[in-house]
Amino acid sequence: MKKGVYNMISERMKPYVNNNSAIRAMFEEGNRLKALYGEDKVFDFSIGNPNVPAPDCVQETIIDLVKNMDPVVLHGYMNNAGFEDVRQSIAESLNRRFGTNFAAKNLIMTVGAASGLNITFKALLNPGDEVIVFAPYFLEYGAYVKNYDGVLVEVSPDTSTFQPNLEEFKSKINEKTKAVIVNNPHNPTGVVYSEDTIKKLAAILEEKEKEVGHPIYLISDEPYRELAYDGVEVPYLTKYYKDTIVGYSYSKSLSLPGERIGYVVIPDELDGSDEVIQAATIANRILGSVNAPSLIQKVVGRCVDAAVNVEYYDRNRKTLYEGLTKLGFECVKPQGAFYLFVKSPTKDEKEFVEAAKKYNILMVAGSSFACPGYVRLSYCVSYESIQNSLPEFAKLAKELF
Template structure:
């Protein structure tokens, strides 16, 4: 699959180098190629779609009601330009206080059109073109395009393949005097790992030492899109609890399984040094990056959206069903602690070939090469329960034909 998704760019010099660099990223080309192929078949009857974190059942009535409640305008400026809505900021800050036991203030919340722009804004706020951003593989597959578009340099390291934890030694070795940002994603997409408190404390200590050695602060960007999607009563810990130079990016699209409704935020912990200056920078970027505030309707609805989530128990039941069945068939995988995903060892080295064998049986998953980690595939738990049950014979047949099950 990877070989057919190649850049169509020529050597013409009349397009900016940065734009050409973004359009030529191999991992992005693979993702775009896969999405294009998937778009042609996703509505075929009878398929089992485990590819993206998209909904496959009707949205919760509470979510619909929260939006419907705000459709009727209260005044003539109801749908006028909106910046950071005060009530939305208060609701988000109070929610973070409850979740992390950190006294976030409403002014710490910078509302954005989803997690994408929160991540991009964070990097542009603290890094200059040419600075380096360190992140771990397998990654969310759009880190590199966002980094490159900002004029920054992606630096990739591998996680611990046995525990799916961050490899702190690898991160330390990757840090140079040009390092400005380290990205942490927990609960992790695609592995489902929640990084333990002990690891985050060691990471904070390492970044402090590296910053002192460089004579320049290294910021930590915590991608917490799934921080409400945790299983078995697990306690989620944010790097912001241990490292004051943390920028926290969040998206409501995961919490409510509504990724097409673009609303999120970037939050600054109260212990962040020079927080007042950074607040001013972020406020300017919200405008300069294209008025990236969420639309008015979503801002009005946000206080209600903070009062509930999707049915995490249902996700956990699907996780348990797939985990037990797949391990029983001979697949190797960790039981995820959070997020929407199972990250499964491919029974054969060529994960693209194996995922195509599943696709031939109307079961669609994402191959590990899309996450720059060959030899795995990702299953999204947002598939509905009927899809889960229909997929089991196909998973069993595919591993049997691979000579493993």
């Protein structure tokens, strides 16, 4: 057999293999540097891996379930959409907090938000259907849409506020538009889309739905919902626009990113609601998740009122934001998530990223979010790391300004 002549892997996977996630590459670079210089000498702002431990409720509930629940049920199959009691408990919690009116059947438990988005696109997209995103955005959205032969359509960033550019958005909607993704609070900028923005966005969508003659689904990706600061409100989008699907994850709100647990909300008001719920539930099965992990489903069902220590992130946010702006770096003040999106002092932000490495500071280039000229800093690190990084940022500023 002639080795190398035949294509071993799928043609579709080759671009991914040739250009593996820049964020992940940085993560591995971080591990290399830490092994070399010591954990506390490397300032790794590259990845959104929460450093605040899960709230006590999580550990206590795991132990209680393992000690007291029948293991055949606890670790067993359930409906592909998830345990009924868990979905009911989450639905009630959402209804209490946001004045919504969800039942268990409106929720599908998923293997994190990434899987929630995948089953949503699998359920909805026909080849060539367009999905609009607002730059900067999490580049994996492109892969999720492409998995189902959809086409990602970018709206360029409004770098003055990093609120979505609604004029350009309007111009990009056409008959092929099947969905729009918003991410609120926002990765990578930390911005929270205001109620005013959301109302305008909803008005455009309602108008355009009539024009194109079919639903345009608004997909609200909300893993950072609970991480909002300065008392800012994060609007619950199903209340502003009926064709909204919400994707949620407990990765950040309960510090469980490795556990892969989240859910999708498909409200009754959504056009084609029953069909979409069915299709997404089947997609959960045939894409291979089958169901979200069972023990951790039960845990989040019982910990609906628990939250990680948001104050910890808030102190990090303030210290890093104030420290960096004092040094002359420019950055929109973030009100949510755990990211700062800093304007690069060099024209090509990759030079900025490279220069920072000399001081053992790791950040991700904005081009990894379709927004060159900026860098993302994840401040979900220890407070000491933030404090100790500032003198290094000072040296970096001295070199660059």
